[in-house]
Amino acid sequence: MKVLDLFCGAGGFSEGFRSAGFKIIAGIDNDKNALETFSQNFKESITLNLDLSTPSLDSRLKNILKEGVDLVIGGPPCQGFSIAGKRLVDDPRNQLYKAYLDIVRLAKPYGVIIENVPNIMNYHNGRIATEICKDLESLGFNVKIMTLIASDFGVPQSRKRTFFIALKPKLDNLFQNPKPVSLFNQITCEMALSDLPLLEKTLGHEASDYDIKPQTNYQKLMRKSSSILFNHSAVNHTEQTKSIIKIVPDGGNYKNLPINLQKTRKVNIAWTRMNSKKPCFTIDAGHNHHFHYKANRVPTVRECARIQSFPDMFRFYGNRTSQYRQVGNAVPPLLGKAIANELMNVFKNLKIDKNS
Ligand SMILES: C[S@@+](CC[C@H](N)C(=O)[O-])C[C@H]1O[C@@H](n2cnc3c(N)ncnc32)[C@H](O)[C@@H]1O
Structure with missing residues (x-):
């Protein structure tokens, strides 16, 4: 066909x-x-x-x-x-x-x-x-x-x-x-991402190695035929951003911040962390408001691609802004x-x- x-x-x-x-x-x-x-x-x-x-x-x-x-x-x-x-x-x-x-x-x-x-x-x-x-x-x-x-x-x-x-x-x-599938079989953020290196800094290069074995069946599925990790490079946030997001717990949002910090960003989707025990909210075309459930940074392009169920061997091209858009726009x-x-x-x- x-x-x-x-x-x-x-x-x-x-x-x-x-x-x-x-x-x-x-x-x-x-x-x-x-x-x-x-x-x-x-x-x-x-x-x-x-x-x-x-x-x-x-x-x-x-x-x-x-x-x-x-x-x-x-x-x-x-x-x-x-x-x-x-x-x-x-x-x-x-x-x-x-x-x-x-x-x-x-x-x-x-x-x-x-x-x-x-x-x-x-x-x-x-x-x-x-x-x-x-x-x-x-x-x-x-x-x-x-x-x-x-x-x-x-x-x-x-x-x-x-x-x-x-x-x-x-x-x-x-x-x-x-x-x-039944609710019981839904894939959580942690089940999707926990095998990917938890970067805190940009690597400065596009390809890296997996440092642990796949932990879940979903990770096995995503890693099929893939031995090198592409598009897994962290955004470098300012010290201020890192210190604020550090306060937000897994699955939390701006409401977990002290009042004076709640209004540091004007949108109510700001300072939102993925919930490791649930499927992720909708991945969008990249606006730096949604953060990893554990790392103090937004998800990498590869993590977004995992959340979208793109296999790891599917590599994204263009600059990083474009890569986020391509992933976020996709079915x-x-x-x-x-x-x-x-x-x-x-x-x-x-x-x-x-x-x-
Ligand atoms: C929602 S995205 C499609 C995502 C795609 N179905 C996937 O699963 O990856 C919409 C696409 O329409 C394309 N587009 C918008 N206007 C267009 C035009 N005038 N001619 C051709 N493509 C266009 C955009 O470049 C964008 O890639």
Whole structure:
């Protein structure tokens, strides 16, 4: 099954599909650094740097489509959606969305999987989500929407994401919702990170060694085929930052600080420490407010990648700010894999005409 990843970023969603047995034929994005990461980690795939807001279809993209695409995954970034009276697709501000539908129309896949933030269901009182469903239905798909919590699927993080699963008739009936693990089997921050060197200072170089054996099954899974640790370099905080975060206990936040220090940062997510005994809060694109459960620093790019369930052999490129953004923007690979596994079950042994 051949997958085209639109707005692929570093390739978190693709990694999930690849590990479920899909072939990623291409990833398309316009962020140079994310594409460097994608191309280094998906050497078997085409990496295309393309601004998807350009109205005419690029010839390189047309060539990819000629090879045949079974699934299109990824979706236009949500902040792009606007709607004023007309249909979503007719609003000139939704250029990316229009281009997206044009590509799907030409690719004629069996299915389209769009990921977005759960709040998409509330945008314009639900009109955006309704319009997306209508547009996909007009292209011959039946659409199911589901909001999943990553920690239910082996990811040590409470990130919620909404997925539009659009499949051709007959296939949609065969698709089963991914099955969550029990609360008891959720992966905590400590289970995810405790084997990584607890750096207090930047190493000044990109690669380092593991200094202990994996302590948990999750760590074993993450370290599969990886003997060197990349992207594990600590941010150097000021002495003042270190002395303040030292006061916050495992799982604590600004409320654990004396009143005079509580207001040192103006946002209420500031001075938050991971809770070692729980899945992590949502990893974002890097803003230096969320700290490691034990070390007096923010998590390294590798620790964030572990929280997102990227295997250690998945290396990130570009400067550190960009690496944090790539990791934070991604669909957690194990969450993507949970959906991809169910799609694989649908497609196994099934021959169906895409155009029916
Ligand atoms: C949420 S991220 C995608 C993350 C990806 N699905 C993953 O799992 O790693 C959204 C991506 O859309 C890309 N993007 C935004 N505007 C774009 C445009 N006009 N053309 C191409 N890509 C664009 C960004 O560079 C970013 O990588």
